[in-house]
Amino acid sequence: MKVTSLIFFTALAMLANGVSAEGIKVGMITTLSGGGAGLGVDVRDGFMLAIAQSGRNDIEVVIEDDQRKPDIAVQLADKMIQSEKVDVMTGIIWSNLAMAVVPFSVAQGKFYLSPNAGPSALAGKGCHKNYFNVAWQNDNLHEAAGSYANSEGYVNSFILAPNYPAGQDALTGYKRMYSGKLAGEILTKLGQKDYAAEIAQIRASGADSVFFFLPGGMGISFLKQYANSGVDIPLMGPAFSFDQGILQAVGDAALGVVNTSQWNKDIDNPTNMAFVKTFQAKFGRLPSLYASQGFDTANLLISALETAHPDDADAFRAALEAAEFDSTRGSFAFGPNHHPIQNIYAREVIKEGDIYTNKIIGIALENHSDVYAPECSF
Amino acid sequence: MSIILIIEQVLNGLQFGVMLFLMAAGLTLIFGVMGLINLAHGSLYMIGAFAAAVIAGLTGSFILAIIAAMAAAAIVGALVEMVVIRKLYGSDHLDQVLATFALILIFSEGTRWAFGSFPLFLDIPNYLSGPVTLPGGIKYPLYRLILIGVGLFVAAGLGILISKTRIGIQIRAGENDREMIAALGVDISKLYTIIFALGAALAGLAGALVGAIQSVQVGMGEPVLILAFVVIVIGGIGSIKGALIGALLVGLTDTLGGIFLPELLKLFMDTSTAQTSGSALASMAIYILMGVVLIWRPTGLFGARA
Known part of the structure; x- marks a missing residue:
């Protein structure tokens, strides 16, 4: 039942050329088994495609399966924060799981980039400066x-x-x-x-x-x-x-x-055209909107890492807010509550x-x- | 609320009921004759639907798909009985529940491993699709009428099998006293395998028939399994007649409750509150029905009197 996959990009290359930038660790909790597994698989594949295309080997992604169960998602989040010591969390598909994990994670100083769930409770009074939604608000x-x-x-x-x-x-x-x-x-x-x-x-x-x-x-x-x-x-x-x-x-x-x-495979911009083509070539199926959201989430993260490391929380947050990356949806901007305007x-x-x-x-x-x-x- | 709408909903309830009967019949035979709680019955339903989707995709024939569904479920059922279940007849119910629950997990993840996480395509053939007009101007999908027909036909066939044939006599005898019929020279383990395969084939048939109008995906069997247990408890464990009456009662209560309770509440509440509390009440309706039946007849409608 438990699918644990660790994808390791070691920092060897960095050590070799003596660049001082540290690598970062991303914790992805998503649904890879049970009824809603198709959504989680697409988010994961889109996300990992963007990481692979970036050519960066200093981003380590830890992927865990929440089985669409809030209690398991919370345990996994705890494990990722306490023992894996991740810098950024992402991946959750379902709003009820997001409500269990997101407030808990951002309260411990982690950044959370949502590739799907956008419950209203996290968009209004319950918003948080370290919580960004790359997909949409649920409504x-x-x-x-x-x-x-x-x-x-x-x-x-x-x-x-x-x-x-x-x-x-x-x-x-x-x-x-x-x-x-x-x-x-x-x-x-x-x-x-x-x-x-x-x-x-x-x-x-x-x-x-x-x-x-x-x-x-x-x-x-x-x-x-x-x-x-x-x-x-x-x-x-x-x-x-x-x-x-x-x-x-x-x-x-x-x-x-x-x-x-908010997305379709025929939105006419070079990023989207290339994304649809490479996704199809790599996985043998057309991407879904979930895959595009995973892809955009990873590219947002990569764009922010170009300017700052999550250890410098204020600079990293500002870099995320700027959202200077080529989205599959064309131009992309965050509103004041860190949800997309699109x-x-x-x-x-x-x-x-x-x-x-x-x-x-x-x-x-x-x-x-x-x-x-x-x-x-x- | 017109009379046409009410008749249409009664047909919907009947159709839901006869499909539940296909699941419940196997479950009640297995429980009644072998004393076994088989939680994996829902997996056999899923296997039937997947087999039908695969064969329909390969051959394009819906009839072949239905036959394949029954065959696949019966074969898997017989194998499961011989390899796993046979060791559990002497154990108590908790061991059986644990073992058959493990089977659910194995079948679900095995199916996902083989077919992936995305739902499979299975649709009604063209010659059965579309609505027909019934007397009184009621438009009703042809396929659902056929489901009602198939369900009633299987019910009649099982009734004859149980009451008129030699194997039916053995099944009834097995329910009453399994040591005695073994002593009389009936090969009890072969009888058990046959009953298990028969129950499995009916579950597979239900999975394929219902899969064509719903979705064929991993985990599709478990919600139906819960309802099937409610049906056999209402009908009386071990009774085919009870399973049929129980299934129709549950089907009609669930369908009509979902329509009429919100309408009823609207008489003295505003629309959206009536809608929310009406649908909440409707999802409880079959369990309330079960409670009432059990208070009135603790062994179910047609269960053996203690």
Whole structure:
């Protein structure tokens, strides 16, 4: 069960040429087994690809599997801080695990760079000067879906999400931007696999659009059953139900569905083009948004290391805030609460040859920050 | 809330119920006849779904995929019975739970090792997809109707197997007194392997049929396993008839509860509170049902009277 991999880049070369800069140690806690392993694997692969491409051999990455369990994540974080003595932590996928690990780590003076989870509690009053989120605040993609619904002229949406904090936040995020009325609102069971009952309600509701947030296997089930039900009300959702790993399992049922994402493989900039190409060559699959987030996180870290070492916390923090690196999303900047200010795109699921993937069809929100930023003060 | 919506939801409940029955039937036979708690039954469900996804991918035939799912689950089931389970009949339930729990971990990580962490593709064939219009203008997916049909057909087949055939007589005798039928010359260990393989094949069938409308991924079996245990406790351990009635009760309670409880609460609460507490109550509904049944009949609806 326990996957422990130590990737060692020794500092031999540095000693040889007498450069005085010390190496750094990065602790990555992510999900590599159990239900959500696909996400963690992508973040890890994207991150390690960037480290390898940088050619730096003074960055040591310790990777541990949290099995998607908060208690295990906390134990691993403790071990990384106490015995591995890492300088920077990263890797966590799930918000509930982030809530268990991030405050604990930054309180002990470590830097934390989140490649995925962006719970609202860490973006507003609970923000911390050593916590940076490179992906998004959790509400962002849902807000973008609400904004997209307005631009499409939808006025009667049916919305559904699982009954847990991120699901409730998703519906809140959608409603924050969406200006029409609701044909219905359902909270489903977390982990539910059969949506026949919900689809029947959607059919009976007379809605003109459906917004759903059902990550992982839940989304696969919903999309297949929806396509088979004969209901043809347009669907929208955040990218989490449409990432590269999931789409192949959904198949034709996902075609044409609009989803919102801060990244896609066709964003036209040299960094992204090179990233998609090398990732595919190295791992034999297209990268997902999670892989792009892992890649950007590592490049942010590397860019900050060019100017300062984490031991000099103030200088290192300033270097992270400057975010002077080439992101796969194009220009990249942090807001005052260390969360990204970025475009969020509307994408459509298409088929390229035998592969299902996404194509950008427009910008849903431009230079979007999050509503929690004003509550944050370091 | 129109009458059409209610009928549609009843069909959904029935469909969920008969699929639970396929899982519960094997579980209740194994528990009833062999006295064994088999937590790894959910893994057999997963193996069925993975076998179906692989064969459907290779051959493009859904029928072959279903046959492969049953065969793969039955073979794995028989092997597990001969290699691991056979040593556990004399042990107490805690040892059985530990050993079969270990099997869950081995099967899950083994499957991940072989197929990776990403879900596999398995879909309904074209000739079974899309909705059909039922009398009264109800549009209902054809595939789900077929699931109801398959489930009821298997239930009838098992009923005949248990009540009319020689092996059925041996199974019933085994439930009552296994030393006695061994003394009468029945090869009890062969009988156990056959029952285990039969239960496994039904789990594999359920995994493949349900996998086509849900997702085929590691760990898909465990949530179903928990519900299947609820079903056999409600129905009475060892009773096929109990498993069928219990599965339909659980299926209908779960589906209809999820729809009507939030609607009911909306009469005296605001919409979002009603939605949250309604869905929370609905997820408890089947356990409340189990509690009520156990108070009324401590051995389940069709369990042997103590």
